[in-house]
Amino acid sequence: MALWRIRATVDDRPGYLSVLTASLALRGVNILTVQVHTTEVGAVDDFLVDAPDSLDEAELVAAVERGRGRDCWVARSEARGLADQPTRVLGLATRLVRDPDATGEVLRTLLGADEVTWRSTPVGGGVTGTTMTLPDPTGGSYELSRVAPTFTPAEYARAQALAELAATVTRQRTDRVTLVLPDGGELVVRQATGDDLAGALELHRRCSARSRQRRYLSGAAGPAPARLRRLLEPAQGLTLVATTVDSGGAAESVVALANMLAEGDEAEAALLVRDDWQRRGVGTALLRRLVGHAERAGLAALLLHVQAENAPMLRTVGRLARPTASQRDGALVTVTVPLAAAPVAPPVPARKH
Incomplete structure (x- = not known):
């Protein structure tokens, strides 16, 4: 068995998620964790799955599409992916409390970004495909990018919360x-x-x-x-x-x-x-x-x-x-x-x- 991450968009309608999970089950895929990101084009479902060694990326994509999923992204995962998202975010928050200067690296870890750039010019925040622009509450802004998958509003909200936490810690230290x-x-x-x-x-x-x-x-x-x-x-x-x-x-x-x-x-x-x-x-x-x-x-x-x-x-x-x-x-x-x-x-x- 092998660990995979699967992300796909499903129509936000009753029963559609069950169709997708049933399609994966028919291929012997065991779903270990699932996160649902609500977007304007549907629900983006993010799975961590345990799949038979005989299945490759193309077969997993085909199983998702047969389950009415679209815009599918599949990648191999590691055992650390088994940590649930709240535990992972709390760990990153603890790191920021100890070292708010590590904000860029924490955001990279949170989002699996390939590149993180801090710019001194403040800009409006938002998500465009695989690029995220995030205002830095202490001044300036972060730009994060990755090859795939596209960023979701939920990921932006998590990143924004961690950036605000780092800024709060920084202000408290400055005011001391x-x-x-x-x-x-x-x-x-x-x-x-x-x-x-x-x-x-x-x-x-x-x-x-x-x-x-x-x-x-x-x-x-x-x-x-x-x-x-x-x-x-x-x-x-x-x-x-x-x-x-x-x-x-x-x-x-x-x-x-x-x-x-x-x-x-x-x-x-x-x-x-x-x-x-x-x-x-x-x-x-x-x-x-x-x-x-x-x-x-x-x-x-x-x-x-x-x-x-x-x-x-x-x-x-x-x-x-x-x-x-x-x-x-x-x-x-x-x-x-x-x-x-x-x-x-x-x-x-x-x-x-």
Whole structure:
């Protein structure tokens, strides 16, 4: 028996796939895996089969055509083809997380491409026969080609997802900076992920009730784990995490969080700094980075809801050295920080988050 890959287009109508598989079965062909790619011209079925040694490529093509398949492509396969597609893609995704610079090679492996070319000029993505053009989210574009078979929309979607994953990892690494404080202390500042949940929970545990109450405006217990996870990876916005570093440069405990939750063309910002790291410039540095992210995102203003008695936080906002507008409502002060050349927007009622 020998392993073969067979790809053919079948009319997307009830029973047509069974006709094709029956035709292969009559020749003693055992189907090991099958993927179905939906296209405008029909369903492209991709089989990995185990066929008798007596069958050659021409006989397999004839069996497919007798089963109402068309545009048939047949090629010998190797044992590694037995790995199912989800497992294979997850393995490639893991490789990208470790080395996003390997994007081109990962795309070649995913698609079985003969050539992969990266161009600095961004172009629109798409598939034309055996050529695929894929925008690189970090800039530029990839062009992939192979002799056969033609690319399908499903393959394009998989390649696009892996390219976006590599770009996300690259951006996170780029945004990782070492913050040197005025007193010589050092922290690592980066975008938060769901993996920071344990560290964030420990941060809240080690903060005083007063610090937690100032951050969340009411109550001192802090958010539940599920809510805190959503704050770490907001659907609209950004969360930064500051961690200590050991002598080897590895991250240790989380000492501060900075949240920016966007809604429309504005975003609300809030900070939580562990008590033993307060009054060292951590909050000021994090707030400045939030302002920078907000401006790059094209937002018009950053809002902060601060308790009137929270003088340290009000001083932190003042250190931005930017024009601000403030409005007091009882014990709460809403500070609006206009971004770029946008006019100062009227403060909105405080929302606890």
